[in-house]
Amino acid sequence: MITFPTGYNGLVIARYSNFYAVEDSDGKITQCVSRKKISPLCGDFVTWEVSGDGGVITTLMPRRGMLTRPDRRGQPKETAANIDQLIIVNAIPDVGDEQAHYAFNTALTDRYIVATELLGATPLVLLNKCDLASPETIERMEKALSIYQNIGYTTLLTSTKAAIGIEALNARLCNKTSIFVGESGAGKSSLINAIMPQLAIRTNEVSAHSGLGKHTTTTTVLYHLPLGGHLIDSPGVREFGLWKVNAEQLAQGFKEFKPYLGRCKFRNCSHRRNAGCAIEAAAGAGKISSVRMASYHKLYDELQ
Numbered sequence: 001m002i003t004f005p006t007g008y009n010g011l012v013i014a015r016y017s018n019f020y021a022v023e024d025s026d027g028k029i030t031q032c033v034s035r036k037k038i039s040p041l042c043g044d045f046v047t048w049e050v051s052g053d054g055g056v057i058t059t060l061m062p063r064r065g066m067l068t069r070p071d072r073r074g075q076p077k078e079t080a081a082n083i084d085q086l087i088i089v090n091a092i093p094d095v096g097d098e099q100a101h102y103a104f105n106t107a108l109t110d111r112y113i114v115a116t117e118l119l120g121a122t123p124l125v126l127l128n129k130c131d132l133a134s135p136e137t138i139e140r141m142e143k144a145l146s147i148y149q150n151i152g153y154t155t156l157l158t159s160t161k162a163a164i165g166i167e168a169l170n171a172r173l174c175n176k177t178s179i180f181v182g183e184s185g186a187g188k189s190s191l192i193n194a195i196m197p198q199l200a201i202r203t204n205e206v207s208a209h210s211g212l213g214k215h216t217t218t219t220t221v222l223y224h225l226p227l228g229g230h231l232i233d234s235p236g237v238r239e240f241g242l243w244k245v246n247a248e249q250l251a252q253g254f255k256e257f258k259p260y261l262g263r264c265k266f267r268n269c270s271h272r273r274n275a276g277c278a279i280e281a282a283a284g285a286g287k288i289s290s291v292r293m294a295s296y297h298k299l300y301d302e303l304q
């Protein structure tokens with residue numbers, strides 16, 4: 001059962017166009033509309049009243065933060081509130097692809113990490129479908145993941161097919177609200193099913209007939225963990241842009257920059273090829289990974 005903060009009687013567990021699925025303290029779910037001027041999100045605690053066959057949401061509890069993601073037209077859209085942890089799901093490609101240079105989508109991962117840091121939440125970098133990888137690929141992936149471990153982030157190699165890393169993931173979820181994010185088909189819904197088989201969420205199985213995926217997740221939905229905490233499944237994205245982030249915030253989104261921020265010669269240093277840049281000096285001395293530095297530069301260019 002959910003523990004409700006004093007004064008609130010509902011938790012938004014999903015949104016369907018103009019309706020919200022609101023769960024009460026008995027675990028009963030009521031279809032609600034919302035008062036004008038309120039925009040509830042999955043993960044919001046609310047007050048609501050019975051109205052006709054359903055209910056109406058009247059107030060929202062102040063949020064600890066919310067995650068914004070692109071909608072179908074690539075426009076930023078708030079997606080979930082009160083998140084503690086982002087599980088960033090990447091996958092080994094599904095085509096027996098053993099190209100020497102294949103690495104997971106670090107660009108997407110680093111964008112999500114910046115968003116997570118600015119949200120005040122914790123990222124977990126996960127690489128799924130490791131059953132598809134050769135030992136050499138696994139070795140390469142572990143090297144790529146070690147960059148994140150050195151920053152202090154948790155990383156996991158998982159397989160829902162071979163039941164690898166599922167217990168370790170489970171151990172990271174207790175008593176937190178975690179959202180699963182990443183590209184479509186990476187295995188977000190499958191991982192949630194592996195954690196809670198009783199849910200039997202429909203997953204994006206590729207249809208032999210059309211060659212296209214179906215049952216791809218289209219709505220952000222919150223599920224309760226039996227031992228406390230919540231998991232939020234969200235639709236996959238191809239791109240994840242950083243909106244309303246300025247240069248200073250971007251640098252703050254790179255956690256390993258922290259010891260050096262404020263130490264550059266120039267106050268508005270862009271940390272790229274600047275004289276007296278403390279960040280670049282740290283990168284030069286091997287204290288900051290060159291891969292992450294390149295990622296920062298790429299994101300910096302996109303801000304302009």
Ligand SMILES: Nc1nc2c(ncn2[C@@H]2O[C@H](COP(=O)(O)OP(=O)(O)OP(=O)(O)O)[C@@H](O)[C@H]2O)c(=O)[nH]1
Pocket residue numbers: 128129130131132158159160161162182183184185186187188189190191202203204205206215216217218234235236237
């Ligand atoms: N080989 C292998 N396939 C997996 C694994 N996990 C998931 N899959 C498959 O990958 C496909 C996509 O899985 P989903 O869980 O639907 O992916 P998703 O990230 O939820 O996708 P969206 O809802 O579209 O964002 C399905 O065909 C799964 O069976 C795994 O560990 N190994």
Ligand SMILES: [Mg+2]
Pocket residue numbers: 188189190203204216217233234235236
């Ligand atoms: Mg899904």
Ligand SMILES: [Zn+2]
Pocket residue numbers: 264269270271272274276277278279280
């Ligand atoms: Zn600098």
